[in-house]
Amino acid sequence: MKNETLAIATEGLSKIYGSGNTEVIAMQDASVGVKHGEVVALLGPSGSGKSTFLTAVGLINAPTAGRVLINGEVVMDGPRAMTNLRKFRRSEIGYVFQKSNLIPFLNAVENVQIVMEINGYGVAEARRRALDLLEELGVRDRADNLPSMLSGGQQQRVAVARALANHPSIILADEPTAALDSQRGRQVMELFAQVAHDHGAGVIVVTHDQRALDIFDTLYEMEDGLIRRAEHSESATL
Amino acid sequence: MNLAAKDIRHNIGRFALTTVGIGMLLMVVMGMGGIYRGIVADATMLIDEIGADIWVVQKDTRGPFAEISRLPANLLYRVESVRGVEDVREFVFHTVQRDYEGSALRIAILGLSWPRDTGAWVSLIEGRPLVQNHYEMIADESLGLSLGEKIQLGKESYEVVGITKSMISAAGDGIGFVTAADALAIQFNTSGEALRLERAARKVRGENSDIGANMPILLEQASRASAELPAFSRPQISAVMASISPGVDPAQVIAKLEGWSDVSVYTSQGQRDLLLKGTVEKVRLQIGLFRVLLTIIAAIIMALILYTLTLDKIHTIALLKLVGAPNSRILGLIIQESLFIGVLGFGIAYLVGQRLFPNFPRRVILTNEDLLQLGMIVIVISIASSFLGIWKAMRVSPNEALS
Ligand SMILES: Nc1ncnc2c1ncn2[C@@H]1O[C@H](COP(=O)(O)OP(=O)(O)O)[C@@H](O)[C@H]1O
Ligand SMILES: [Mg+2]
Numbered sequence: 001m002k003n004e005t006l007a008i009a010t011e012g013l014s015k016i017y018g019s020g021n022t023e024v025i026a027m028q029d030a031s032v033g034v035k036h037g038e039v040v041a042l043l044g045p046s047g048s049g050k051s052t053f054l055t056a057v058g059l060i061n062a063p064t065a066g067r068v069l070i071n072g073e074v075v076m077d078g079p080r081a082m083t084n085l086r087k088f089r090r091s092e093i094g095y096v097f098q099k100s101n102l103i104p105f106l107n108a109v110e111n112v113q114i115v116m117e118i119n120g121y122g123v124a125e126a127r128r129r130a131l132d133l134l135e136e137l138g139v140r141d142r143a144d145n146l147p148s149m150l151s152g153g154q155q156q157r158v159a160v161a162r163a164l165a166n167h168p169s170i171i172l173a174d175e176p177t178a179a180l181d182s183q184r185g186r187q188v189m190e191l192f193a194q195v196a197h198d199h200g201a202g203v204i205v206v207t208h209d210q211r212a213l214d215i216f217d218t219l220y221e222m223e224d225g226l227i228r229r230a231e232h233s234e235s236a237t238l
Numbered sequence: 239m240n241l242a243a244k245d246i247r248h249n250i251g252r253f254a255l256t257t258v259g260i261g262m263l264l265m266v267v268m269g270m271g272g273i274y275r276g277i278v279a280d281a282t283m284l285i286d287e288i289g290a291d292i293w294v295v296q297k298d299t300r301g302p303f304a305e306i307s308r309l310p311a312n313l314l315y316r317v318e319s320v321r322g323v324e325d326v327r328e329f330v331f332h333t334v335q336r337d338y339e340g341s342a343l344r345i346a347i348l349g350l351s352w353p354r355d356t357g358a359w360v361s362l363i364e365g366r367p368l369v370q371n372h373y374e375m376i377a378d379e380s381l382g383l384s385l386g387e388k389i390q391l392g393k394e395s396y397e398v399v400g401i402t403k404s405m406i407s408a409a410g411d412g413i414g415f416v417t418a419a420d421a422l423a424i425q426f427n428t429s430g431e432a433l434r435l436e437r438a439a440r441k442v443r444g445e446n447s448d449i450g451a452n453m454p455i456l457l458e459q460a461s462r463a464s465a466e467l468p469a470f471s472r473p474q475i476s477a478v479m480a481s482i483s484p485g486v487d488p489a490q491v492i493a494k495l496e497g498w499s500d501v502s503v504y505t506s507q508g509q510r511d512l513l514l515k516g517t518v519e520k521v522r523l524q525i526g527l528f529r530v531l532l533t534i535i536a537a538i539i540m541a542l543i544l545y546t547l548t549l550d551k552i553h554t555i556a557l558l559k560l561v562g563a564p565n566s567r568i569l570g571l572i573i574q575e576s577l578f579i580g581v582l583g584f585g586i587a588y589l590v591g592q593r594l595f596p597n598f599p600r601r602v603i604l605t606n607e608d609l610l611q612l613g614m615i616v617i618v619i620s621i622a623s624s625f626l627g628i629w630k631a632m633r634v635s636p637n638e639a640l641s
Contacts, residue, residue, distance in 0.1 A: 090562020
């Protein structure tokens, strides 16, 4: 059963950008565990290494040292990939980024649909489910619009739909609500929490939004590349 | 979902322009091949149409299609007397260029053996074959002459009585068919003043020689027309064409004629081969090289276009990698777009070419074989030229989706 292993575990993750004079230690000895069904917020000032951590866990930015385990399987050992990362990303991970990152020549529903097709769904089913997801996110009426015709908030909701499309076992979101008003932002966070609880996904959300922190099960804080656990009570001071 | 189709639809203007550009380039490549086919067809057309079995030409020459061949006109009768020869015709052929209605008119004059040959074998689109032995002409339509029109050549004017089509010399000039006698008259036309000067010069040469002093009668003869003088050669013909009686082995006739020390003999096929090996061979190489160059240029341009199209999609490709799309989907996107441009470009080349080529001054013949070959080449260069884009796409890191 999924619950017996951690959805996400990192062991001593470090990342050093550049070398010599330009060397930047972006992340040091980050060890974090996220259970299936757990929703984690990652807080911290700009430049503290949150994105570096998230992309290392998301298998798109190899760490300099340390290990990444997903569902108990070691997938990164230092900069070395231990498995077919692309296949892993395809089936296990859903991403949402600060910028919406939609494919410009596909309309809203196609942007969601493509992820399901890549995961082996038939076209008709992929489309139906993509429309359902858009419905859930309140952008069903924009299904046929190209990204360039959507507002920033609408684009972001399509991106969230896309992240959920492949039934991921982990969801990683980097400031996903920056382009949304606080009500929509809270809705998206609640949706993440719901997916985590209903499907047992492990969720990490980088956020600045203080008002939605009650949704999260666990808070982490990052500063100067160091990560530590924080309590709900102290979050007000962050 | 087909990503290539979606991308093309989204950037339709750009793809349309690119495809039209590639299409025009392919049309030129296509035209080059067609021009070559046209030249070969035009060059051998006369030999094929005239339908002689053997060609008797000046000794040791390769015949009138390769070089100058001169034979006395009476050779016709010597050849006719050979056993197994069914029919003989003289071949009188030369090109004249005259100013006509303000521009240069080049006519390849072909003499027909009147009265055996009235040009009945020439396929007419208008008018009739020759019915009298002087002053009539069958003209190729490319000469731009119309039925009933009269054109001055030499001292006489000739009436166009028939119009034919696609009767072109190897050099691309339209053919005018007249009787052999008229053809010789046109070829050996000399102005009255030149004749008078030549006669006066002859007289002076005679007076200065011992023979002239001893035999004054000769000086008198010198002022007559050169054709009437036994010491002057008569107008010469280029070749004698013969057809062989049915049931007779041409090799026998050829063997017999080759025994004569003043002529060489070829079969029609032999003349054809000599023609293709000679003048046309260089044209073939020239055009062939151009085709190769243009094909390479088309491939390079396509590669560059596909490369820039790929560069524009770096973000999309990174994103596809990020969400775990397999390489086949990304390669498919690039190759399908490439094939789309190539195949559609080929179609445009064909359609535009078909409308454009008939207006070219020389024949452009598109054979199915050539089209098929070019089609294959287009598919190969479409795939090959997408390699640069693919190489770039494979190097894209999913990270780049974040920037
Ligand atoms: N590609 C990179 N090359 C060099 N330095 C980088 C790169 N990405 C991030 N950094 C540096 O690493 C540190 C952490 O960055 P980041 O993880 O983006 O922080 P955050 O997301 O918390 O704002 C910063 O000092 C940043 O300048
Ligand atoms: Mg960041």
